[in-house]
Amino acid sequence: MTTSASLAIVAPRQMIIGGGSLSRLGDLLKQFGFSRPLVVTDPWMQSSGTVEKCLAPLRAAGFAPVVFHETVPDPTDTVIAAGVAVLQAGDFDVLIGFGGGSPMDTAKAMAILAAAPAGTPMSAFKVPVAADKAALPVICIPTTAGTGSEATRFTVITDVARDEKMLIAGLGALPLAAIVDHDLTRTVPARTKADTGIDSLTHALEAYVSKRANPVSDMYAERAMRLIGPHLRRVYKDPADDAAREAMMLGATLAGLAFSNASVALIHGMSRPIGAHFHVPHGLSNAMLLPAVTGFGLNHALPRYAEAARCIGCAAPSDADQVAGAKLMEELRALNHELEVPSPAAYGIAQAKWNALLPVMAEQALASGSPGNNPRVPDAAQIMELYVEAFGA
Template sequence: MENYEIRVPGKVRFGAGCTETMGEEATKIGAKRALMVTDPGVFQTGITDPVKENLTKAGIKVDVFSEAEPEPTYSKLNATAKKLGKNKYDLVVAIGGGSSIDTAKGLSILFAHDGIGQDYGGTDKVPGPGVPLFACPTTAGTGSEVTNIAVFDDRERGFKEGIVSNYLLARIAFVDPTLTYGCPPKVTAASGMDALIHAVEGYTGNKATTFSDAMALEAMRLITGSLRRAVKNGADKEARNQMSEGALFGGMAFMNSGVTAVHALAFPLGSQFHVPHGMANAVLLPYVMECNLSANLSRFATVARMLGVATEGLSDQEAAEKGLEAAKSLSADVGIPTHLRELGVPKEALEGLASATMNVTRLLANNPKPLTLDDVRKIWENAW
């Protein structure tokens, strides 16, 4: 067995109502002035109010930035950091989906260090800790609350890039399923599929470890058992709780073993056509999975079992193929489109998308099957 490290946030608090402990936790780290980061949609629902009140009651002054944008850009991040100013906040609290949490991660770094977001793009470019971050997801999806990466769209250079550094890990992740109860079905579906993909890619990627396996397998089991129910009936608390836990474990899995080609293809799709991250991944999953199956049949056979396939008596090949079918039917059942053309992607764009994918080398290197440009082209064509 190879040596490995386990990367996790400072602490994870999980469970309905766990955000009620935030004031107490903020006091423990000596916070006096916090910036809450959220997006307009989440802000309007009012779910940030009790969290703000909890912090205020603990004697912490809270400012709210409620303009986090979907698929955040470097330009907005830099402008926001400049406008809000350095040395003002000693705590950043993210409440939202992956976009709000990523924005908060970027701000936490820019509040503590000179320069602009682009200076820190890539791996281990951040020189030291940022302002402490508390991260509270309002979707069961991205796992951003437990990862060391924030993704920004570089519109000027035309690609998405990750700032990857352990200094981006939250001081505390508060995974409170009640924050997801109002999440609309379409977002529940796309973000839930994203969470499932973190688990599948974390389990089948080259960098999988015993720890990431444990997280990934349980994530697949939880998500398979609850995603359909959470989409069909958002008030199903048990399904919501399981989805939050599954997404948390999926996040911990890929935090430690990385994601693979589904995410590599989703990056240019998101950047060029502004397809939301979860949706981009969900549409691409079956096509990438189909290409990857033969590279690790035994692992994909286990994925099939976690997706609810009765695999007794089947060869790994047969089980893996049935797993692919199970992933497709889950996706269809929660309303994910089956082809890229349904998302408005023109056929002429495929060649550009294929060459842009080849630049996502960090993720492609973790793919169980080494992919050539021809392989990638074929996946895009099949998916279209």
């Protein structure tokens, strides 16, 4: 954990949190002096009419919003380029990312790419490059309790030509503001609740054990785990549980603030290649890896993992670290079982293709930089072993 007295902490300038807070969107834009919003969302939000929940308060405030709805799961550099073309063809002064992680990540990447000279590829911004410039400010409005993108300085974009999920980090990806309204999660399917919920738990856990953790990120991570731990199963089983939905939404945002300031680690580094090569949703690929990767690093940061277990609620305050660590491993396996998380094998991934891609996935995981934050830093061979362990029968 970082103990230096000097910390650089980043967060959106304003966050409006609570049920019904989306109604304040128009006032938020006026407060910052914006008048020409481009709303970035996905095809389902558009076709189902759900995007109207975002557009209605804008129109009521006198704005005439334009919608770009061509985002895709695991956003690609080609979609970002298409979005930038729409952005530059109009006269906009703010981007609004409305939806799950994909629309929010797309809006952030559009803002970054639009600030670059024409013809610059999205790959020019992948880590270790600092993507600190953006053409327009971004306001994020999450509709799932999971990615935390509304609070982070990160966006993840797939390079289509290379089948690589690129981590892009910098102040250009940090939203100016966010609206976190748990009422927007009422109709989220159970599978998505599970995947995004485990994603947010992974954010908090990895931020807590990261070598870049600090006292401020710890406060966010601990509170996030205390909210997510008791409520993830509840929100998965009962969509009408308003208290659980509210807790999960706040927990996801706090987890986003935690990993934005401490970074993620090995789970995320290994998860991105699975998404790129096999199109597994990000939260689900995290869940597939969570027990095996946690076990790999457990004894290298046992006091931190033990305290995480106490925060999550699966270990008692009086449990010794070794006992709490063992209970954490039991909890992660039980959580995957109860939330019906499939192994890669059960998901339908062919073992021959998985094995053939092991060297490439290990290389891409290491190149992301995230494994270097892990309590136990692996080499390529150890990452491949972990992929084999996680594959399942």
